[in-house]
Amino acid sequence: MTDAPFVPSFDDDDTDSGRKLAIICSKGNLDMAYPGLILANAALGEGIETHLFFTFWGFDIINTATMKDLKFSFVGNTAMHPPGHSGMGIHHMLGALPGATAAATKMMKKQIADLDVPEVPEFLDLLSGSGCHMWACRMSADMNHLTEDDLYEGVEAIISASDFIEKTEGAQLLFI
Amino acid sequence: MPTTTIAGHEVEVNEEGFLTKPDQWTEDLAPELARLIGLELTDAHWKLIRFLRDDYQAQGETATLRRASTQAGVPVKELFVLFPKKPAKKMAYVSGLPKPKGCV
Numbered sequence: 001m002t003d004a005p006f007v008p009s010f011d012d013d014d015t016d017s018g019r020k021l022a023i024i025c026s027k028g029n030l031d032m033a034y035p036g037l038i039l040a041n042a043a044l045g046e047g048i049e050t051h052l053f054f055t056f057w058g059f060d061i062i063n064t065a066t067m068k069d070l071k072f073s074f075v076g077n078t079a080m081h082p083p084g085h086s087g088m089g090i091h092h093m094l095g096a097l098p099g100a101t102a103a104a105t106k107m108m109k110k111q112i113a114d115l116d117v118p119e120v121p122e123f124l125d126l127l128s129g130s131g132c133h134m135w136a137c138r139m140s141a142d143m144n145h146l147t148e149d150d151l152y153e154g155v156e157a158i159i160s161a162s163d164f165i166e167k168t169e170g171a172q173l174l175f176i
Numbered sequence: 177m178p179t180t181t182i183a184g185h186e187v188e189v190n191e192e193g194f195l196t197k198p199d200q201w202t203e204d205l206a207p208e209l210a211r212l213i214g215l216e217l218t219d220a221h222w223k224l225i226r227f228l229r230d231d232y233q234a235q236g237e238t239a240t241l242r243r244a245s246t247q248a249g250v251p252v253k254e255l256f257v258l259f260p261k262k263p264a265k266k267m268a269y270v271s272g273l274p275k276p277k278g279c280v
Contacts, residue, residue, distance in 0.1 A: 008192045010266060042279065116243065117279075126245075129245075130256060
């Protein structure tokens with residue numbers, strides 16, 4: 001080996017490479033909230049400038065009245081099966097029975113907690129502490145008569161779709 | 177596996193340069209590993225390095241950023257100040273541990 005030690009590259013000199021990630025969170029189901037939050041967390045941990053835009057049902061992720069209580073329904077989800085690999089399926093229309101959503105939500109929350117992955121409000125704290133930019137959609141706020149006072153404190157502002165497009169110029173984009 | 181010499185110690189590293197044998201790490205290696213990635217260790221860094229080492233010993237895997245924050249009691253925001261931009265990876269590197277595998 002040479003005299004110079006072999007050291008990982010953490011791309012510290014790369015500050016202006018400008019990699020940015022923008023994720024549009026448009027769904028308010030428990031199982032559709034997590035992918036955006038997890039990917040944002042991963043990107044932030046890589047030092048990537050990350051923007052989340054909450055719109056339509058995704059508003060429930062940042063609405064303090066609903067964020068703690070997102071639900072998972074398996075109606076229409078033909079891939080539904082119990083945790084594990086038993087090979088057993090559950091017909092998705094059983095999800096329409098009273099209590100099915102509550103039971104499925106409880107089960108999914110337990111699986112998530114077992115991995116030491118936080119619930120939505122604490123997850124937002126994690127993202128916020130990591131420097132995530134969170135934006136709320138103007139039209140969704142107006143449709144639901146909500147103001148910034150109704151939203152998670154880490155949300156920077158309620159902005160229009162064009163504002164979001166401007167702020168995320170050059171970003172890689174995910175729609176969830 | 178390639179080896180490299182850091183602070184007079186010959187250590188095994190992977191293709192990225194992370195130490196592959198946690199027991200080849202000693203406390204006198206940490207300041208040099210830190211220097212190589214542009215950090216100067218303070219007590220606040222040491223608190224995390226010691227947590228990561230102990231936790232690895234107990235769990236068999238490197239703590240994620242969230243785990244380090246909640247278990248060592250250091251706000252995430254501060255972790256980004258102490259180990260800028262890629263705190264989880266940098267903490268692991270200075271502590272002579274593999275990159276964390278967990279997603280969150």
